Amino acid sequence: MRARYGVPLGITAVAAAGLVYSAGFEARSFRLRRVTVPVLPAGMRPLRVLHVSDIHMVGGQRKKQRWLRSLAGLRPDFVINTGDNLSDPEGVPEVLDALGPLMEFPGAYVFGSNDYYGPKLRNPARYLLEKAQGRHGLNGNPPAVGVVHNPWEDLRDGFDAAGWLNLTNTRGVLKSEGVSIELTGVDDPHIKRDRYAQVAGGPSGSADFAIGVVHAPYLRSLDSFTADGYPLILAGHTHGGQLCLPFYGAFVTNCDLDTDRVKGLSTHTAGGRTAYMHVSAGCGTNRYTPVRFACPPEATLLTLVGRDGAGERV
Numbered sequence: 001m002r003a004r005y006g007v008p009l010g011i012t013a014v015a016a017a018g019l020v021y022s023a024g025f026e027a028r029s030f031r032l033r034r035v036t037v038p039v040l041p042a043g044m045r046p047l048r049v050l051h052v053s054d055i056h057m058v059g060g061q062r063k064k065q066r067w068l069r070s071l072a073g074l075r076p077d078f079v080i081n082t083g084d085n086l087s088d089p090e091g092v093p094e095v096l097d098a099l100g101p102l103m104e105f106p107g108a109y110v111f112g113s114n115d116y117y118g119p120k121l122r123n124p125a126r127y128l129l130e131k132a133q134g135r136h137g138l139n140g141n142p143p144a145v146g147v148v149h150n151p152w153e154d155l156r157d158g159f160d161a162a163g164w165l166n167l168t169n170t171r172g173v174l175k176s177e178g179v180s181i182e183l184t185g186v187d188d189p190h191i192k193r194d195r196y197a198q199v200a201g202g203p204s205g206s207a208d209f210a211i212g213v214v215h216a217p218y219l220r221s222l223d224s225f226t227a228d229g230y231p232l233i234l235a236g237h238t239h240g241g242q243l244c245l246p247f248y249g250a251f252v253t254n255c256d257l258d259t260d261r262v263k264g265l266s267t268h269t270a271g272g273r274t275a276y277m278h279v280s281a282g283c284g285t286n287r288y289t290p291v292r293f294a295c296p297p298e299a300t301l302l303t304l305v306g307r308d309g310a311g312e313r314v
Helices: 002-024 062-074 092-099 125-133 152-161 219-227
Strands: 031-040 047-052 078-081 107-109 170-176 179-185 209-213 232-235 264-270 273-279 298-306
Touching: 031 264, 031 273, 047 062, 062 092, 062 298, 092 152, 107 170, 219 232, 219 264, 219 273
Parallel strands: 031 298, 047 078, 078 107, 179 209, 209 232, 232 273
Antiparallel strands: 047 298, 170 179, 264 273
């Protein structure tokens, strides 16, 4: 009897321990990453950009809220929020409260699909199937039906009232201590709300620096920003793979981006040009899959320096 059942019971015990760790510890093990990006024109002072993404707020997540509020102590020059703030239709007040101290700084945002629609319970294995079939989000899939509509307008109004720029298929400029940053954003490609044609043409050249902003790093958006001459692109959405294998990495990105660039700093080339790209692994999860493994929740402080600097990931 021991020989027959010992291995299955052992596997079950290991699986249970892994679930406890990934849900009870790692999913709430918030951390700050610091990345240096050698991307600014020569002679321009360094800029500190706090990149937050994929908060997926659910009511009662006090530890996450305290951690987000504490990030204001970094005193960044700018804050960029790349979407998916919600995982609960009732979560808007808690998002605005948690981000309140950060909204004292200049900032900008785009929305993700979970800001517009509530999450649905789904088999995680479907992500692997969709990857194999080349289907992601509404890109090749039937339109979503019977979904919960989140009060995204209230979230938008709160961000706008704080002075954050809404980059939904549009452009804007942030200024801080004599430096101007031109920002160009598109709505979420994951649900086909991106309208790059409305912002095409590249940076205007009237600002000191330019950044492209998008929630989901689909190749069509990355190609457009890069070919148009944006030196830096910020995105989220991937959760860094969320469930990763140590020494291997992510299995999926939930978009058509390759897994080698599922999170952190990398580059993208299109149209004969190359841009730096930073994909945030985010600090939350879908409320129905509140687990992370080998991929802790994060925000990133990007220090942008002159092009002769050395990029560094921590």
